[in-house]
Amino acid sequence: MCGICFCLHTQSTPLSIDYTPLNARGPDFQTQHGPISLTSNLYVTFAVSVLALRGYKQQQQPFIDEDGNILLLNGEIYEGALQISADDNDGVVLSQHLKRCSTDIDICNLISALEGCFAFIYFQKKTNSLYYGRDRLGRRSLLYSTETDPPSNIKMILSSVQLNNLSYTELDSNILHKLTVIEADHTFKIDFIPYVNRSIDRIVRDPPDTLLNELESNSEFQTVSKIFLNQLQNAVQRRVINIPSLCRQCKQFADSILRPLDGCQHAKLAILFSGGIDSTVLAALVDRVLPINEPIDLLNVAFFSAVSAPPADRQTGLQALTELNPERRWNFVKIDINLNELQHYRESIIKNVLYPCSTVLDDSIGSALWFAARGNGILHQDNIPYESLAEVLLSGLGADEQLAGYSRHRSTFQTGGWKALENELDMEMNRISKRNLGRDDRVISSLGKEGRFPFLDEQFVNYLHSIPIWLKADLRLARGIGEKYLLRYVARHYLSLEQSSKYPKRAIQFGSRIAKLESRKEKASDQCSRLTTTTNNNFMNDEE
Numbered sequence: 001m002c003g004i005c006f007c008l009h010t011q012s013t014p015l016s017i018d019y020t021p022l023n024a025r026g027p028d029f030q031t032q033h034g035p036i037s038l039t040s041n042l043y044v045t046f047a048v049s050v051l052a053l054r055g056y057k058q059q060q061q062p063f064i065d066e067d068g069n070i071l072l073l074n075g076e077i078y079e080g081a082l083q084i085s086a087d088d089n090d091g092v093v094l095s096q097h098l099k100r101c102s103t104d105i106d107i108c109n110l111i112s113a114l115e116g117c118f119a120f121i122y123f124q125k126k127t128n129s130l131y132y133g134r135d136r137l138g139r140r141s142l143l144y145s146t147e148t149d150p151p152s153n154i155k156m157i158l159s160s161v162q163l164n165n166l167s168y169t170e171l172d173s174n175i176l177h178k179l180t181v182i183e184a185d186h187t188f189k190i191d192f193i194p195y196v197n198r199s200i201d202r203i204v205r206d207p208p209d210t211l212l213n214e215l216e217s218n219s220e221f222q223t224v225s226k227i228f229l230n231q232l233q234n235a236v237q238r239r240v241i242n243i244p245s246l247c248r249q250c251k252q253f254a255d256s257i258l259r260p261l262d263g264c265q266h267a268k269l270a271i272l273f274s275g276g277i278d279s280t281v282l283a284a285l286v287d288r289v290l291p292i293n294e295p296i297d298l299l300n301v302a303f304f305s306a307v308s309a310p311p312a313d314r315q316t317g318l319q320a321l322t323e324l325n326p327e328r329r330w331n332f333v334k335i336d337i338n339l340n341e342l343q344h345y346r347e348s349i350i351k352n353v354l355y356p357c358s359t360v361l362d363d364s365i366g367s368a369l370w371f372a373a374r375g376n377g378i379l380h381q382d383n384i385p386y387e388s389l390a391e392v393l394l395s396g397l398g399a400d401e402q403l404a405g406y407s408r409h410r411s412t413f414q415t416g417g418w419k420a421l422e423n424e425l426d427m428e429m430n431r432i433s434k435r436n437l438g439r440d441d442r443v444i445s446s447l448g449k450e451g452r453f454p455f456l457d458e459q460f461v462n463y464l465h466s467i468p469i470w471l472k473a474d475l476r477l478a479r480g481i482g483e484k485y486l487l488r489y490v491a492r493h494y495l496s497l498e499q500s501s502k503y504p505k506r507a508i509q510f511g512s513r514i515a516k517l518e519s520r521k522e523k524a525s526d527q528c529s530r531l532t533t534t535t536n537n538n539f540m541n542d543e544e
């Protein structure tokens, strides 16, 4: 994942900014560009770090076109509105399209039409304007601070992660931002231009009385389940084709070539793998599109106290492994973490990358995700230490928010019926960037890796949005059956995941047992003191 940043500052002298957290996101290449003078006392300096994933050769940034326009891109743009061949770099293609844009509307239309997970900064030279934003779901982090920093004469900073200990806010997704300078008084203003809405309207009609399991042979359900499978398969495919054919280690010796014909033998793709229905379906779908000789890492994190038995996710993970294609090499990585290790890495790294997220829930999800994504553990099959070298990670996030997977959805349905449930799911998708995605991106990217979310693919999300809720879930049916019914059906009927299709949801903080490790009596929404204060845990001992 790349790190992108611009600073608006009042003197042309070099900035005193420590870019270390930004650079961690892009281990392949780092640079700064500027300062560029906007007025006689307002300058902009860009910084970027690149994790090169797309195109035939590693592509450096920023992209500067013949007119002097500058683009910084973090993330992925998939073929859709733009034609991007396997050997093209998505940023190069976007920069060419942006160059043809004259007005705000041109730029907004272009950005709104993109498919993919991205954050970007674009300096349009002829208008002296900066455009910036995140994809509409907010799958990449972008923070801003307008806190003044006298030593570095900063007026504003926009960055993927916190820099210089200033206080930051997450940028709204779903909006294009435009910063223009006001020449007369050397100040600036920011305009907000909403992205063009591209979601398909839902067909409004009355729900049937029949339970969803009695509708399985109904032709509408059959059609929906086939399209659903097809859409999810395509979403997975978009995210796994064209990844480098070299792992992060072998990439270093390849003279910038990302996809030589003979790739390395290591896994280039990993799945954050709880063994629950969401991540197991992803594994089965990846298996259908990646060549059979490609190994895949399955990263499974579990937190242990001295006496505890393996938590639920370890058990479901190993069980799900037995349902996956035995012809493929699946590297099931057991990532076992104890209290000392958790406290050490939380204090030294994790709490900084979580910022500005700071609740108890952010702490437990973010910490579990960090250890899972790091991928250091024991290889289950061979019982030897193993470090995942894959730079692209798939996550099953987003299924529950669209298919009514959380237990809170049951209470909503019981009190308010189908309409209330549908409204709640809409609300959850609207807040997913603020609640999950910015944080998860900062966590995974801090390890120089990139998280991808097939359940949040635009085409898939639009399709799911267009079909009525009672074809997706039926919360009159029991736990482990009714929630995410459509996904469970597809898993059982088309992917042979008989056992895995029946697991009830266990969110990462419970399934991995991180929430129990410190056995504190806290509410998930409380501010987490472990993230906001410095403790003396910044060392490791062997007592656990």
Ligand SMILES: Nc1ncnc2c1ncn2[C@@H]1O[C@H](COP(=O)(O)OP(=O)(O)OP(=O)(O)O)[C@@H](O)[C@H]1O
Pocket (backbone or CB within 6 Å): 271, 272, 273, 274, 275, 276, 277, 278, 279, 280, 299, 300, 301, 302, 313, 372, 394, 395, 396, 397, 398, 400, 405, 505, 506, 507, 508, 509, 511, 512
């Ligand atoms: N213990 C774990 N180890 C590794 N990755 C995990 C673990 N738990 C969850 N994840 C990853 O995080 C994603 C979102 O987690 P969430 O807490 O929503 O679990 P979930 O909805 O129950 O997903 P799943 O059905 O895959 O278990 C999962 O789909 C999976 O990719």
Ligand SMILES: NC(=O)CC[C@H](N)C(=O)O
Pocket (backbone or CB within 6 Å): 001, 002, 050, 051, 052, 053, 054, 055, 059, 073, 074, 075, 076, 077, 089, 090, 091, 450
């Ligand atoms: N890591 C990223 O954000 C990737 C940027 C761009 N898609 C590339 O592959 O070069």
